Amino acid sequence: MSNELDPHHWVKAHADYLYAYTRARISDEELARDLVQDTFLSALEKVDAFEGRSSERTWLTAILRNKIIDQYRKKSSGINDAELKRAEDEQAEFFDADDGHWNQEPAPKHFGIDEYDPLHSKEFDHILMQCLKKLPALWMSVFTMKHLDEEPTDTICAELKLTASNYWVIIHRTKLNLRACLQKNWI
Amino acid sequence: MGLLSKITRNCNHATFLIEKKLIKPLSLRERIFLRIHLIGCDACRLYREQTIKISQMIKNLFNESVSASVTLDDEVKKEMQDRIEEKLNQN
Numbered sequence: 001m002s003n004e005l006d007p008h009h010w011v012k013a014h015a016d017y018l019y020a021y022t023r024a025r026i027s028d029e030e031l032a033r034d035l036v037q038d039t040f041l042s043a044l045e046k047v048d049a050f051e052g053r054s055s056e057r058t059w060l061t062a063i064l065r066n067k068i069i070d071q072y073r074k075k076s077s078g079i080n081d082a083e084l085k086r087a088e089d090e091q092a093e094f095f096d097a098d099d100g101h102w103n104q105e106p107a108p109k110h111f112g113i114d115e116y117d118p119l120h121s122k123e124f125d126h127i128l129m130q131c132l133k134k135l136p137a138l139w140m141s142v143f144t145m146k147h148l149d150e151e152p153t154d155t156i157c158a159e160l161k162l163t164a165s166n167y168w169v170i171i172h173r174t175k176l177n178l179r180a181c182l183q184k185n186w187i
Numbered sequence: 188m189g190l191l192s193k194i195t196r197n198c199n200h201a202t203f204l205i206e207k208k209l210i211k212p213l214s215l216r217e218r219i220f221l222r223i224h225l226i227g228c229d230a231c232r233l234y235r236e237q238t239i240k241i242s243q244m245i246k247n248l249f250n251e252s253v254s255a256s257v258t259l260d261d262e263v264k265k266e267m268q269d270r271i272e273e274k275l276n277q278n
Contacts, residue, residue: 007271007275008268008271008272008275010268010271011264011265011267011268011271012264012268015259015264015267016257016258016259019257019258019259020257020258023257024249024257033259033263036259036267037267037270040267040270040271041270041271041274044271044274044275094199095198095199096196099192099193099196099197100196100197100198100199100200101196101197101198101199102198102230102231107198107230108230108231108233108234108237109233110233113237113240113241114233114236114237116240118240118241118243118244118247122247122251124244125244125247125248125251128241128244128245128248129248143245144249146210147242147245147246147249148249153210153211168203168206168207169203171206171207171210172202172203172206172207175202175206175238175241176202178241179234179237179238179241182237182241
C-alpha cells in the first residue's frame with residue numbers, strides 16, 4: 001500500500017478527526033483549533049520527510065500528538081504551582097500524618113457509585129468532568145496519557161520529564177482526589 | 188508502633204499500592220503488605236472497588252468524547268484550508 005500526501009484535501013479529510021482527537025485531550029476549544037491549524041502548517045514543512053510508511057492521517061496525528069504534549073509540558077510547568085499546592089493540601093487531609101490511616105471524614109464510604117454500572121450509564125459523566133477539571137494540569141496530563149492513550153509508564157515519564165516515583169505519586173493522588181470529589185458531589 | 192500495625196494502619200500506602208497494581212504487577216513485598224492490610228481494612232477494600240469503577244467511568248468518558256460529534260464549523264475549516272493553500276503557494 002502506498003501512502004501519499006495531498007495537502008489540498010487535508011482539512012476536508014482530517015480536520016474534524018484531528019479536532020475531536022485534540023478536544024478529547026484538551027478542553028479549550030480555541031487552543032484545540034489552533035493546534036489543528038498548527039499541525040497542518042508544520043506538516044507542510046515536513047512533507048519531504050514523509051516516507052509513506054503510515055497513512056496520511058496517522059502521520060498528521062503523530063505531529064498533532066507532539067504538539068499536545070508540548071502544551072501539557074507548558075501548562076504543567078511553573079505557573080500552576082498554586083493549583084498543585086491546593087490539590088496536595090487537600091490530599092494531606094485524607095490520612096493521619098503519623099500512621100497514614102484514613103481520617104474519619106474523607107475515608108471511603110458507600111455512595112451512589114457502588115450501585116452504579118459505569119458501563120451502561122452516562123448519568124454521572126458531568127460530575128466526573130467537573131471533578132476532572134479541578135485537577136492540576138500536570139496530573140491531568142499524566143492521567144490523559146495513561147487512560148486515553150494507554151501509553152506505557154516509561155513513555156509518559158520520558159515525555160513529561162517525570163521520575164518513576166513522581167509518576168506513581170501522581171497516579172495515586174489523582175485517583176484519591178477524584179474519588180473524594182465524586183463521593184462529595186454524587187447526588 | 189509494631190510492624191503489624193505499621194501495615195494495618197497505613198491506608199495511605201495501601202491505596203498507593205492499589206493504584207500501582209492497576210497498572211503493573213507489585214513486588215512480593217508490596218503484595219504481602221497489601222494482602223495483610225486489606226484483610227482488616229474495610230475502607231481500603233471499598234476504595235479498591237470504587238477506584239476500579241472510576242477507571243471504567245474515565246475510560247468511557249474519554250472514548251465517548253473521541254467519538255462524539257465534536258466538529259469544526261465550515262467557516263473555520265475554510266480558513267484552515269486557505270492558510271494551507273497560502274503556504275503551499277509561497278513555496
